Amino acid sequence: MRWIKYLLLGVLFLSIVFTSTVSSVQATKPQKKQGNEEVMTLATWLWHTDLIESDQERILTFLEQKQVTHLYLQIHPSVARKSYQTFIQKLSAKNVEVHALSGGPDWVLAGTETDAFFQWVMEYQKASKSNQKFKGIHLDVEPYLLPGWENEEERNGIIKSYQQWLERSYRQAKQLGLPMEVDIPFWFDEIAYQNEDGQGYLAEWIIRKVDGVTIMAYRDTAEMIQVIVKQEMEWARIAGKKVFIAVETNPSVEAASVTFYEEGRLHMDQQLRIVRDAYKGSSSFGGMAVHDLKSWLSF
Numbered sequence: 001m002r003w004i005k006y007l008l009l010g011v012l013f014l015s016i017v018f019t020s021t022v023s024s025v026q027a028t029k030p031q032k033k034q035g036n037e038e039v040m041t042l043a044t045w046l047w048h049t050d051l052i053e054s055d056q057e058r059i060l061t062f063l064e065q066k067q068v069t070h071l072y073l074q075i076h077p078s079v080a081r082k083s084y085q086t087f088i089q090k091l092s093a094k095n096v097e098v099h100a101l102s103g104g105p106d107w108v109l110a111g112t113e114t115d116a117f118f119q120w121v122m123e124y125q126k127a128s129k130s131n132q133k134f135k136g137i138h139l140d141v142e143p144y145l146l147p148g149w150e151n152e153e154e155r156n157g158i159i160k161s162y163q164q165w166l167e168r169s170y171r172q173a174k175q176l177g178l179p180m181e182v183d184i185p186f187w188f189d190e191i192a193y194q195n196e197d198g199q200g201y202l203a204e205w206i207i208r209k210v211d212g213v214t215i216m217a218y219r220d221t222a223e224m225i226q227v228i229v230k231q232e233m234e235w236a237r238i239a240g241k242k243v244f245i246a247v248e249t250n251p252s253v254e255a256a257s258v259t260f261y262e263e264g265r266l267h268m269d270q271q272l273r274i275v276r277d278a279y280k281g282s283s284s285f286g287g288m289a290v291h292d293l294k295s296w297l298s299f
Contacts, residue, residue, distance in 0.1 A: 040276050041287030043070035043214070043244055045101060045140075048294045049079045052087040060090055062297055069287070070244075072101040072138040075120055084124065085132040092131040099136035099181070105145040108158065108165040118172045125176060137173045138214075140183040141165070159193045159202060166209060179211035183246070186217050186228040189235075204235045207243075214244040214289050218258045220267075222274035233284050242286030245275060249295045265299050 044063075046052070051059055052073075063071065071091065073084075088098045102117045125133050143162040148154030166182070173180035188203035197205065207213055215232055217225045229245055236243045247268065252258040260268035272288050279285035290296050 040280065041069040041244075042067060043072065043246075043287060043289040044068055044296060045072045045074075045289075045292040046294070047074045047101075047292055049074045049076040051294065053079065053083045056087060056090075058297070059293070060094075062293075063091070063096060064094060066296075068096060070097045070099065070289075071293075072099050072140075073134075074101045075117060077120070081124060081127065085128050088134070089129070089132045097135040099138040100134040100178075101138045101140065103140040103142075103183075105142050107139075107141045108143050108162045109146070111165075111168070114165065114169055114172075118169075118176070121178075122176055134178065136211075137169075137176070137178050137180040138182070139169060139180065142183075142185075144185070156193070156195070159191070160195050160197075163193070163195075163197055163205070166206065170210060181212040181214060181244075182206060182210055183214045183216055184232075186215050186232070189231040203232050207232065207235050207241050208239050210241075212242040212244070212286060214246050216248075216291070217245050218248040218252075218291075220247075220257050220260050220263055220271070222271040222278070224257070225271070225275050226278055233279070233282060236284035237282065241284065243284050244286045244289045245279075246289035246291055247272065248291050249299045250292065261295075261299070268299075 044066075046059070073088075091098055100117075100121050104113065107114050121134060121137070141162070143149070143158050146158055149158060170180050184203055184206055188206065189201055191202040193199060193202055193205065203213075213232070213236070215229050217229050219225050219228060225245060225247070229243070233243055248259040249261055249268070250259060251261045256262055260271070268290075272290075276288060
């Protein structure tokens with residue numbers, strides 16, 4: 001009955017080979033993402049728009065390496081429309097959203113610069129293909145840099161002008177069919193207002209009025225960042241809005257704790273991951289943002 005013994009050994013050998021092969025395939029097969037897993041987003045600002053003409057390939061490579069999903073690109077009249085179209089088209093192919101960026105403190109005092117910005121965007125959108133168009137408006141207007149902010153009475157007037165400017169800008173963005181987001185400092189949650197718009201805190205009012213905000217949470221530890229954005233995250237949750245949490249890479253004249261400039265890229269990446277993990281289940285968390293691209297490139 002020796003042939004039966006050999007037959008059994010052969011069957012056992014084939015069984016071992018088959019099991020080993022299946023195990024190997026299962027071990028190397030990529031795991032599927034969970035249905036409720038959120039894809040983390042990452043944004044950055046490009047203020048030096050001339051770089052899309054002089055250093056475009058380097059920028060595109062860097063954005064891809066860093067897995068940037070949103071780029072806030074400043075509108076500068078000296079840069080040719082064709083350069084914007086070519087650059088945005090390449091980013092569209094990489095699933096990067098590009099938002100038209102601009103702003104300045106004096107924008108809240110006169111409407112001419114704001115109107116010129118929206119006029120430029122309108123003409124650009126009309127002249128561009130769908131994959132060359134901007135996907136949103138991103139405004140960085142810092143009214144606290146205006147003279148008089150430190151005086152309470154003058155500050156109240158500046159806040160009112162800012163609120164009127166923001167509502168008007170939002171209407172202009174809607175006429176273009178684009179969402180509008182704005183940058184705000186983390187301490188706007190302590191700035192009170194009381195006027196025809198009611199009373200409350202400026203950060204909460206802004207969050208309600210626009211499609212999303214980016215909080216300039218300029219600190220160099222994940223713990224501090226979470227502390228200073230806590231109130232805005234809650235207001236955004238109530239309003240059903242999204243918040244990007246931004247960090248700084250430029251050197252700061254205020255304090256070393258404001259920026260990651262001294263700690264470097266690896267430390268910053270680690271702290272960003274901690275913040276992401278802390279908020280990845282939050283309905284108000286839109287993603288992280290790094291200010292700004294030129295500094296980040298050489299960071």
